[in-house]
Amino acid sequence: MTLRDLFGIELPIVQAPMAGVQASALAIAVSNAGGLGSLPCAMLGPEAMGKELEAVAAGTSRPYNVNFFCHVPPRPDAAREAAWRAALAPFFAEFGIDPAAIPAGAGRNPFSAEAAEILGRFRPAVVSFHFGLPEAGLLARVKSWGAKVVGCATTVEEAVWLEAHGADAIVAQGLEAGGHRGIFLTDDLTTQVGTFALVPQVVRRVGVPVIAAGGIADSRGVAAALALGAAGVQVGTAYLLCPEATTTAIHRAALKSEASRHTALTNLITGRPARGILNRLMREVGPMSDAPPQFPLATAAIAPLRAKAEAKGSGDFSPLWSGENATGCREAPAAEVTRELAKGIRAAR
Numbered sequence: 001m002t003l004r005d006l007f008g009i010e011l012p013i014v015q016a017p018m019a020g021v022q023a024s025a026l027a028i029a030v031s032n033a034g035g036l037g038s039l040p041c042a043m044l045g046p047e048a049m050g051k052e053l054e055a056v057a058a059g060t061s062r063p064y065n066v067n068f069f070c071h072v073p074p075r076p077d078a079a080r081e082a083a084w085r086a087a088l089a090p091f092f093a094e095f096g097i098d099p100a101a102i103p104a105g106a107g108r109n110p111f112s113a114e115a116a117e118i119l120g121r122f123r124p125a126v127v128s129f130h131f132g133l134p135e136a137g138l139l140a141r142v143k144s145w146g147a148k149v150v151g152c153a154t155t156v157e158e159a160v161w162l163e164a165h166g167a168d169a170i171v172a173q174g175l176e177a178g179g180h181r182g183i184f185l186t187d188d189l190t191t192q193v194g195t196f197a198l199v200p201q202v203v204r205r206v207g208v209p210v211i212a213a214g215g216i217a218d219s220r221g222v223a224a225a226l227a228l229g230a231a232g233v234q235v236g237t238a239y240l241l242c243p244e245a246t247t248t249a250i251h252r253a254a255l256k257s258e259a260s261r262h263t264a265l266t267n268l269i270t271g272r273p274a275r276g277i278l279n280r281l282m283r284e285v286g287p288m289s290d291a292p293p294q295f296p297l298a299t300a301a302i303a304p305l306r307a308k309a310e311a312k313g314s315g316d317f318s319p320l321w322s323g324e325n326a327t328g329c330r331e332a333p334a335a336e337v338t339r340e341l342a343k344g345i346r347a348a349r
């Protein structure tokens with residue numbers, strides 16, 4: 001089955017949902033260009049989610065994707081939080097921050113009955129999930145609207161699990177990918193492999209269409225992914241400089257600089273491994289560490305450091321999420337980036 005048939009789209013190009021750096025505008029632009037635009041909801045409360053969904057529904061009559069996280073919220077651990085804040089004490093002192101006065105972080109919300117209720121008013125053609133899938137009852141509700149469900153796999157085992165639990169298509173997320181790794185069956189990072197290795201292995205093991213993600217930055221990358229057996233691609237980093245994205249000026253500057261050549265996985269910013277451009281926090285405390293509280297609780301302690309540093313124009317404590325290949329980043333409208341990527345489809349044919 002092609003993505004064209006499964007999702008009702010013209011081009012098998014999915015704009016990766018990217019919480020924190022985009023809202024409805026990017027999704028609308030890509031869907032209207034014939035790809036599949038995505039609205040990330042992990043950082044949106046119910047009201048903001050309703051508003052953004054209304055904007056997408058008004059902005060395009062084409063299919064679009066709505067994306068959620070599916071993590072199990074952790075129980076707060078006061079001892080771990082205190083130890084983490086103690087580890088960050090020199091930074092708090094440097095910026096004049098009282099660690100006892102830091103509020104709980106905005107965090108990230110998993111898909112819930114409340115979110116399903118709101119989503120039901122819009123019935124998007126596609127709903128995608130990161131960190132596994134929601135529980136069976138909630139998933140059945142999403143499917144009852146006729147929505148196609150997409151899950152994200154970082155290993156062959158996760159792909160097989162997602163297909164067995166009802167995914168209609170699978171994003172195979174290679175190690176090159178920017179942002180959070182979708183890893184959910186294990187926390188062993190030695191299981192994580194690159195896109196070129198992952199895609200053909202997943203294609204061999206599942207019957208549903210596979211969407212390649214990670215390091216795909218231009219039309220040649222798209223052609224390569226299709227040659228490996230992918231039915232389509234999911235591209236994130238290459239859209240980060242588009243005017244429709246809400247990427248901060250600091251993040252944009254980092255993406256445009258030579259610093260973008262050096263990314264790493266870090267769990268310091270949210271508690272889960274995510275790929276970003278190396279910054280001072282990652283260099284001096286990590287980039288990986290056993291100390292941060294569980295996802296998404298780790299966001300709280302970093303937030304005031306990020307705010308203080310950003311006020312001075314520095315990304316030293318910011319999530320500068322990026323994949324390993326930022327060469328596709330262009331300050332061009334998202335429709336143009338999509339059309340450029342689409343040249344790889346014709347090349348593959």
Ligand SMILES: Cc1cc2nc3c(=O)[nH]c(=O)nc-3n(C[C@H](O)[C@H](O)[C@H](O)COP(=O)(O)O)c2cc1C
Nearest residue numbers: 016018019040130177178179214215236237321323
């Ligand atoms: C800034 C940023 C934010 C991201 N946020 C999300 C998200 O909210 N949900 C999600 O499923 N994936 C998220 N991802 C991962 C993407 O879905 C995708 O796997 C990745 O962008 C593909 O690799 P690339 O960045 O090399 O194109 C994010 C990626 C980036 C770069």
